[in-house]
Amino acid sequence: DAKTTQPTSMDCAEGRAANLPCNHSTISGNEYVYWYRQIHSQGPQYIIHGLKNNETNEMASLIITEDRKSSTLILPHATLRDTAVYYCIGGKEYGNKLVFGAGTILRVKS
Amino acid sequence: DAGVIQSPRHEVTEMGQEVTLRCKPISGHNSLFWYRQTMMRGLELLIYFNNNVPIDDSGMPEDRFSAKMPNASFSTLKIQPSEPRDSAVYFCASSPTGTEPTGELFFGEGSRLTVL
Numbered sequence: 001d002a003k004t005t006q007p008t009s010m011d012c013a014e015g016r017a018a019n020l021p022c023n024h025s026t027i028s029g030n031e032y033v034y035w036y037r038q039i040h041s042q043g044p045q046y047i048i049h050g051l052k053n054n055e056t057n058e059m060a061s062l063i064i065t066e067d068r069k070s071s072t073l074i075l076p077h078a079t080l081r082d083t084a085v086y087y088c089i090g091g092k093e094y095g096n097k098l099v100f101g102a103g104t105i106l107r108v109k110s
Numbered sequence: 111d112a113g114v115i116q117s118p119r120h121e122v123t124e125m126g127q128e129v130t131l132r133c134k135p136i137s138g139h140n141s142l143f144w145y146r147q148t149m150m151r152g153l154e155l156l157i158y159f160n161n162n163v164p165i166d167d168s169g170m171p172e173d174r175f176s177a178k179m180p181n182a183s184f185s186t187l188k189i190q191p192s193e194p195r196d197s198a199v200y201f202c203a204s205s206p207t208g209t210e211p212t213g214e215l216f217f218g219e220g221s222r223l224t225v226l
Contacts, residue, residue, distance in 0.1 A: 043114075043220055046214040046215060099155060
């Protein structure tokens, strides 16, 4: 599984876009980039995943660089409820043996 | 739809006692995962099953830990005997696999274990 590197913490103003970076320079060709988040004392929640192309769903957008060595998760209009730990993970699409790192603590402030 | 259901939500026990944590995955999901979370070590994958068969148990810390999945709708994680260092939140997750996988793990709310 690919090793990922994320900043320890970030702050974002409420209503602004939150851009969370992730480096995954060792990701292999068939590994996807997954993003999860964990709100305090809850189980992790899936956000989005992608392989090569940029992806968007109702929660977020995922921008993956052409060389696939890094990606950015974008929460377009952050709210206080988006305060959480965000995990970027490299993994297969099947089996999904996902190994969670330390993640990024995102604090959304009013 | 019901999500992943774990029980108990909280467990306080004394060192040496047996602890059994239970998980009911989402109906139709083929894969089931047990994770443990502590402040020191973060989220650790303990074991995962596919179609009720254990695929990878390399994360199980030692022989005191065992996990079973007797059928597609039930799994247990047992610790015998328990030790204070086993105190953690234990999460169960399930995932669909097949012709249209989403790559998504659905986590339960966790079982918070405290061993005194």
